Amino acid sequence: MIENIKLTLNGKPISLTVDSDRPLLWVLRTDLGLTGAKYGCGEGYCGACTVLVNNEALRSCQLTMKDVLNKKVVTIEGLAKNGDLHPLQKAFMAHDALQCGYCTPGMIINAYAFLLKNPRPSESQIIAEMDNNLCRCGAHVRIIKAIQTAAQEMGGKKK
DSSP: OEEEEEEEETTEEEEEEEETTSBHHHIIIIISOOOSSOOSSSSSSSOTTEEEETTEEEEGGGOBGGGGTTOEEEOGGGTSBTTBOOHHHHHHHHTTOOSSOSSHHHHHHHHHHHHHHOSSOOHHHHHHHHTTSOOSSOOHHHHHHHHHHHHHHTTOOOO
16 A cells, blocks of 8 residues: 655655555665665575664564654664764774675674664674574674674673
8 A cells, every 4th residue: 555654764754655565675775775785585584684673673674664654764874974984884894794795784783783782792692693694705703803893882891
């Protein structure tokens, strides 16, 4: 059903007239040109399409537009502020925590939501939290180190 969907996207209020059952991922990528969230498995398992919805990491391939009505959505494009990368983005670069980069936006968004809830995670907590974001390149050790670095920069201390 075509509806007017209002939400806050990357800090800005927007209003879209779209099919309310259309997946958020496709609206972001196709209609709005925000291509950071990627199509991976289409089943919500891989995490490539992860976005924040009211500060919770969710799979945008599994959300419809009506699911985000009047909510705050943040994509990887919305983490940087005034041209300055977020500490997680910087840490992923500093630790070379990517190879192909396909999973990276979803990894960073998932890590961001996790650090909001747990600003001082242990290594085992990071591993457990990131277990459902898949990386085929094998950058897992560097991803963990990047999240540890970002946690420290964001105010947390190692346990």
